[in-house]
Amino acid sequence: MKPSTLRARIVVFAAAFVVAVAAAAFAAVADPAPHPAQAQSLPSTFHWNSTGPLIGPKPDGSHNPQGIKDPTVVYYGGEYHVFASTASSAAGYNLMYTHFSDWSQAGSAPHYYLDRSGIGAGYRAAPEVFYYAPQRLWYLVYQDGNAAYSTNPDISNPAGWTAPKHFYGSMPQIIKNNIGNGYWVDMWVICDTANCHLFSSDDNGHLYRSQTSVANFPNGMSEPVIVMQDSNKYALWEASNVYKVDGSNQYLLIIEAIGSNGRYFRSWTSSSIAGPWSALAASESNPFAGKANVSFPSGSWTNDVSHGEMVRTVVDQSLTVPSCDMRYLYQGRDPNSGGDYNGLPWRLGLLTQTNATCDPGSTTPPTTTPPPTERSGQLRGTASGRCVDVPNQSTTDGTQVQIYDCWTGANQRWTYTTAGELSVYSGTTRKCLDASGGGTANGTAAIIWSCHGGTNQKWNLNANGTITNRQSGLCLDVSGAATANGSKVQLWSCHGGTNQQWTLA
Numbered sequence: 001m002k003p004s005t006l007r008a009r010i011v012v013f014a015a016a017f018v019v020a021v022a023a024a025a026f027a028a029v030a031d032p033a034p035h036p037a038q039a040q041s042l043p044s045t046f047h048w049n050s051t052g053p054l055i056g057p058k059p060d061g062s063h064n065p066q067g068i069k070d071p072t073v074v075y076y077g078g079e080y081h082v083f084a085s086t087a088s089s090a091a092g093y094n095l096m097y098t099h100f101s102d103w104s105q106a107g108s109a110p111h112y113y114l115d116r117s118g119i120g121a122g123y124r125a126a127p128e129v130f131y132y133a134p135q136r137l138w139y140l141v142y143q144d145g146n147a148a149y150s151t152n153p154d155i156s157n158p159a160g161w162t163a164p165k166h167f168y169g170s171m172p173q174i175i176k177n178n179i180g181n182g183y184w185v186d187m188w189v190i191c192d193t194a195n196c197h198l199f200s201s202d203d204n205g206h207l208y209r210s211q212t213s214v215a216n217f218p219n220g221m222s223e224p225v226i227v228m229q230d231s232n233k234y235a236l237w238e239a240s241n242v243y244k245v246d247g248s249n250q251y252l253l254i255i256e257a258i259g260s261n262g263r264y265f266r267s268w269t270s271s272s273i274a275g276p277w278s279a280l281a282a283s284e285s286n287p288f289a290g291k292a293n294v295s296f297p298s299g300s301w302t303n304d305v306s307h308g309e310m311v312r313t314v315v316d317q318s319l320t321v322p323s324c325d326m327r328y329l330y331q332g333r334d335p336n337s338g339g340d341y342n343g344l345p346w347r348l349g350l351l352t353q354t355n356a357t358c359d360p361g362s363t364t365p366p367t368t369t370p371p372p373t374e375r376s377g378q379l380r381g382t383a384s385g386r387c388v389d390v391p392n393q394s395t396t397d398g399t400q401v402q403i404y405d406c407w408t409g410a411n412q413r414w415t416y417t418t419a420g421e422l423s424v425y426s427g428t429t430r431k432c433l434d435a436s437g438g439g440t441a442n443g444t445a446a447i448i449w450s451c452h453g454g455t456n457q458k459w460n461l462n463a464n465g466t467i468t469n470r471q472s473g474l475c476l477d478v479s480g481a482a483t484a485n486g487s488k489v490q491l492w493s494c495h496g497g498t499n500q501q502w503t504l505a
Contacts, residue, residue: 050350051349053301054107066088068346070127073309079100081097082099087342117150128142136153150163240253253267405485422467
């Protein structure tokens with residue numbers, strides 16, 4: 001995504017070099033429908049079906065965009081929440097938001113222009129949205145000439161976004177030294193249990209990464225380092241996505257490239273966000289997603305599979321996606337369109353992975369247990385015989401749960417959902433069992449909180465009676481192995497004690 005005064009020149013350069021860049025390909029990961037997928041290895045070859053254009057510009061009295069592009073999307077609260085750039089030759093770039101419960105509604109859903117929020121007017125582009133569980137805030141990361149972010153406690157309230165703040169005081173020196181005639185674009189944040197990492201590109205063949213601690217985020221970003229570089233800048237162009245692959249110690253990186261047949265994604269994997277990265281599907285003939293491996297059942301409408309994002313059902317900062325049944329929301333355009341880059345008629349389409357299986361040659365059992373079957377009941381502790389209880393039937397976010405004499409109250413009735421949540425209550429008061437603040441240390445309180453799909457609210461009910469948090473791997477534990485009414489429930493390293501064993505019935 002580039003400022004209007006610069007993009008026209010890029011088009012000229014891209015046209016001049018398009019034949020020379022056939023060696024590069026891009027692999028983008030897409031997320032599944034809102035149901036769990038069993039963990040498998042990533043395939044080495046991907047296949048996709050694409051919809052036609054689903055989301056296009058919606059002019060109003062103050063906005064007349066010619067293109068919608070650079071989408072980011074999460075599925076939360078029963079709806080898809082989509083943020084994207086709007087572009088026009090006259091007005092340049094800004095951001096928009098839309099939401100809907102089914103993709104059939106995507107084209108008719110209203111658009112909210114985010115210059116009406118605290119984000120304000122001016123150059124804003126290439127958003128990424130995620131829920132930062134330690135702070136209980138949604139973050140929207142984007143570019144405004146710097147690496148910017150805004151926050152919001154409620155993703156469904158587009159007016160609630162704060163004014164832009166920046167991860168850096170100005171463009172870091174290493175980027176200035178290497179950017180050449182390129183542009184600093186496409187900021188992307190992902191966190192592991194210790195650090196949050198900020199990626200960006202320069203349209204000159206370099207991918208950069210900075211980091212800060214989870215506790216210090218969003219402050220204290222380090223000076224960037226070069227993660228990856230290529231003398232053919234079109235082979236490592238822009239629009240990087242980095243994801244954690246569910247049920248594995250694997251991360252997936254995808255980057256957009258420009259080839260002889262249009263834009264496409266290349267892909268790499270690593271056991272660490274910091275790398276090193278090994279090529280997966282990384283050529284134009286075998287891309288993560290591109291013209292070579294995307295089918296259009298309703299008719300082809302674009303040669304470009306360009307800047308987009310996985311449809312994420314795990315919405316927190318871990319950016320966890322499945323290895324199978326992925327979906328990817330991307331930008332494409334009429335191959336016959338041309339002219340000023342900002343005026344190109346970009347539209348959003350949806351890719352659905354069609355691989356028969358993610359890893360057909362593997363005989364290794366999946367690394368996770370099968371997806372859970374929804375069931376409800378009381379969570380009874382083996383050591384105490386008492387049940388996990390929300391004190392005083394509270395519905396207040398942050399209330400720490402306890403054990404108490406079992407009874408039939410709604411504050412002791414838990415539902416283990418197919419998404420791996422342990423929820424209590426229903427309707428507008430529904431809450432999820434939550435590792436407080438996204439904590440991963442011994443002693444982290446087990447609390448109730450509004451359900452948001454983060455991994456600190458996902459649990460495994462294991463055959464040995466333990467309940468483990470998917471983010472930390474810690475066990476649900478009665479503090480001090482106590483058995484009395486009112487004893488607090490927390491997370492602790494699994495040790496096999498009966499104060500860590502439960503039955504749901």
